[in-house]
Amino acid sequence: MICPCITLRKHGAESMTEDEVLTIREMCDAFNVTPRTLRFYESKELLFPIREGQKRLFTRRDRARLKLILRGKRFGFSLEDIRQLLDLYEMGDQQKTQLHETIKVAQQRMSEMSRQRDELGQAISELAEQISWAEKQLDKARHTDAA
Amino acid sequence: MICPCITLRKHGAESMTEDEVLTIREMCDAFNVTPRTLRFYESKELLFPIREGQKRLFTRRDRARLKLILRGKRFGFSLEDIRQLLDLYEMGDQQKTQLHETIKVAQQRMSEMSRQRDELGQAISELAEQISWAEKQLDKARHTDAA
DNA sequence: CGTTACGGTGACGTACGCGTCAAGAAGTCT
């Protein structure tokens, strides 16, 4: 028992004070992912849980990153894309050299995202039209062969 | 030479009258995809080019579908998702049984897309913030170690 | 003390979306 204050965690998500660390299971439950996924993300340097012995403990930072990762995925970004964006989000004062490059990447991403948003809006209204058309067809069909 | 009116096509994208059929290469050039991609889509029943002997000829319908396919992909939909949506778009009067089910699928998709659009808007502004922050850092850095 | 529960590390498997040969048919040029 190296560190009682950490080891003494029970299994009942007790309010999670902003700075608490989470075990892999708690993390999985909180974000609805599998342990495999979290380990995979760590192996790809998307998450950096600290270690208590062997066990992973996920910090507030990891939670923030995971949230962004999952959102990025819904937008169709690759994990590698996401890693680069996360790096942008968490840059200290170093890496000035890469900074310019990263900004360019982010700007490209921005315009891609804007385009995607516009197209998405269009697609939504088109799909809405199709749905109401289909609903009308369904109505007609019901009317035709009235049971 | 079975059908001269079709066989007599030269290689110079001559205006493409709305109802003209396209060879695989013309199709590829028009949409910037590879032949492999088009054959793959056909194998997955996303496209249905007609055949002149062995060769594929893509119709106006195929062009419309491909446009939607490519858009769907940018939204992160799987080809299977897209196939189902395309089916919705091109339903005649048959398949009344499946119609209701398909409408449900489409509606789920709709709400997914709306959520995605909202999140995307949020992500865009967040990313914009990050970029301007990064640009400020870059400026500071330039100022600090002025060459 | 055994068992149950949770966590860890490989390592292999898998679905998707094509890329990339290989080998042959079919038309076109000279």
Next chain:
DNA sequence: AGACTTCTTGACGCGTACGTCACCGTAACG
């Protein structure tokens, strides 16, 4: 009749994003 190009159908390969399985450690329970 070659040679060339374009097209065809397999079939295998590959990167991504994990799933799954085997096996090991360790801590807690009864």
